[in-house]
Amino acid sequence: MSAPFKPITPGAYLSDQVADVMAAKIRAGRLAAGDKLPTEAVLVDQFSVSRTVVREALSRLKSLGLVESRQGSGVFVKEIGFSPLNFDAKSTVSKQAVIQMVEVRRALEAEVAALAAQRRTKVDIKHIHKSIADLEKAVLAGGDGVNEDVQFHRAIADAARNPFLIGTLEYLGQFLRGATRVTRANEARRTDFARQVREEHAVIVKAIEAGDAEAARKVATLHMNNAIARIEHADPAFWQQTGVQLASPLVHGLPA
Structure with a gap:
């Protein structure tokens, strides 16, 4: 079981912050392909944000191809495909x-x-x-x-x-x-x-x-x-x- 998420610092664009934290955890392998994400209610509690913020964040993760919804089962981490560029803070790019x-x-x-x-x-x-x-x-x-x-x-x-x-x-x-x-x-x-x-x-x-x-x-x-x-x-x-x-x-x- 992956460690719970920490509350997000109040500020603008909370859904972006939530999505970025979850995306980083997925790309780092702390949430592996096939892992089920916590329920919406649990994410609301862990991040200390509204349901709307969580839904917007999950929508962004889906658009990035990082997660997928399975009818009646929840949201799961997808296999990450090849990325042509990585602008992570730890990466060196030209x-x-x-x-x-x-x-x-x-x-x-x-x-x-x-x-x-x-x-x-x-x-x-x-x-x-x-x-x-x-x-x-x-x-x-x-x-x-x-x-x-x-x-x-x-x-x-x-x-x-x-x-x-x-x-x-x-x-x-x-x-x-x-x-x-x-x-x-x-x-x-x-x-x-x-x-x-x-x-x-x-x-x-x-x-x-x-x-x-x-x-x-x-x-x-x-x-x-x-x-x-x-x-x-x-x-x-x-x-x-x-x-x-x-x-x-x-x-x-x-x-x-």
């Missing part, structure tokens, strides 16, 4: 791999932003603005803003009203979150980088709010291009601090 993941984001998020501009509602705009406020609050409080940055882009994806795009982003989230952590850590080292990111986010929101799909697509693409440029211009001390290699011919099966 600078080129980080850039490649941002390229994946660029391809997806440009279209997501364009669709969001076409389909957004007043409620969507409210959620997007709140996500920006949460990001600013997290940064001012000294945090890295990774979760809030991810939620900002998720709020835009929600406005796109395409469940397949959302599902794809959720699956890739296990890789994109790590890449986002690297890019934001780099951007936090320089005030000009941090200012650029804030300005780029604001322009994206403005285009979506205006309903201008082409402008939204263009500025979302530019945001990702600039993120790549900022990574390419990071000083060597940054890579030494983060443990990310400057170059590597092969990273977990992905050609550099």
